[in-house]
Amino acid sequence: MATPTPITSALDRAGYRLTAPRQALAALIADQDGHFTAAGLVAAARSRRLGVGRATVFRTLEVLEAIGAIERLDLPGGEHAYVGCKPAHHHHVVCSRCGRTSEIRDADLQRVVRHVARQTGYRVDEHRLELFGLCPACLAGDARPKARKS
Amino acid sequence: MATPTPITSALDRAGYRLTAPRQALAALIADQDGHFTAAGLVAAARSRRLGVGRATVFRTLEVLEAIGAIERLDLPGGEHAYVGCKPAHHHHVVCSRCGRTSEIRDADLQRVVRHVARQTGYRVDEHRLELFGLCPACLAGDARPKARKS
DNA sequence: AGGATATTGAGACTCTGTCTCATTCGTGCT
DNA sequence: AGCACGAATGAGACAGAGTCTCAATATCCT
Structure with a gap:
């Protein structure tokens, strides 16, 4: 029903x-709190009988x-999310x-990139930074943070 | 022959x-200039008749x-190298x-990590930074850099 | 409404990586 | 040197991710 996201x-x-498939997937994605995987979406689509095929996902x-609505990241284990x-x-x-x-907004990374370019002589066109750790909620000993979408 | 690497x-x-398989693989890896892939090693091992199976690679x-002799990285296309x-x-x-x-040695990244930790409240345990661009040789218009391992 | 075209689902297919298992190999002990 | 045990191996089965093809369908524009 075209819930706009x-x-x-x-x-x-x-x-x-x-x-319809794209709207259904958009809704599924909007439900995600953290990251999500392609396989997870496929499973969710199938379990909810959305009639969305793997290829479509x-x-x-x-x-x-491509349009920048989501970003792909590589988890430490080598999985994609x-x-x-x-x-x-x-x-x-x-x-x-x-x-x-x-x-993370900017993270002051430009100086790092410049530093690297100077140090190695490369012209750096693209970079990817991924950080892993514990979020404030988990840090506070609460293993299952309650806030869903704020 | 145990060429030590x-x-x-x-x-x-x-x-x-x-x-023997490990020495053969070590030699193959030592021959690599940039990054290499598991599939590439498997192919090289097979084409040179090293008798090294995929599983062993x-x-x-x-x-x-695990011992830190190589590092795994995730290329932009999603491939592993x-x-x-x-x-x-x-x-x-x-x-x-x-x-x-x-x-890249240190790259002044600690300040970025601290910055992020402060900004988000996360305790950052691990990070990964990957940069992509053109190396000095390619920048100089020389598409095939000559230096091998320096 | 009608037609050109983007999009879709199903399933075959490829590729990466894992696992099992019988066999071989290396190492330490006698 | 001979032996026994555990580590390491190759082959191939297996699992999962992602791609591709193709006919059928839905969507947008007029």
Whole structure:
């Protein structure tokens, strides 16, 4: 029923069609608190009988990443995950216990990039920073943070 | 033939046996200039008739990563690759054209990590920084850098 | 409403990586 | 040197992620 989410409007804005599978996936993604995986979405779609095929999930994730509505990240174990995010460049901290993620605005990384460029002679075009640790809620001894979407 | 490489001695030091397959793989890895992939090693081992099975390649990579002789990195496309490296904590710049990698010593990243911790309230335990760009040789218009291991 | 076109689901397919298991190899002990 | 035990190995089965094809369908524009 076209519950509008940041994702659906981003799709619309980028000139993609607002189909039922995409809306269903957008809703599933909007429900996610921390990061989520392609396999997880496939499973969720199947268990809720959304009639969304595996191929569509992967294609949609590809589109969403292309328009910057989600970002792909590589977990330490080598798994791939995604997080919904805003279009500006940024990075994520991932809680290793509960999976929640937080965005980092700028993080003063430009100086690091410049430093590296100077040190190695490379022209650095792209970078990726991923941080892992414990979120405030888990730190406080509360293994299952209560806030869902704030 | 036991051509000794940093990798073979690291294996030895860590109490692992210096078997023929491991020496062969160590030699293959020592030949790599930039990063290399598991699949690439498997193919190289097969094409050179080293008699090293796929399982052994993966097991050896696992061991080498465990003892810190190589490091696993995640390329932008989602592929996994490895680079030979020294045990100290560090990061890599990967040349997007020729695949060569360079190590970055410290990169002043601690301040960034502290900054993030302060900003988000997370306790940051682990981080990963990967940079991509053009190496000096490729920048100079020389698509095929000549230096091998310096 | 109608047509061009983007999108879809199903399933085959490829590729990476893991696991099992019988066999071989290396090492320490006698 | 001979032996016994455990580590390491190769082959191949297996599992899971992700891609691709193709015919069918839904969507948007006019």
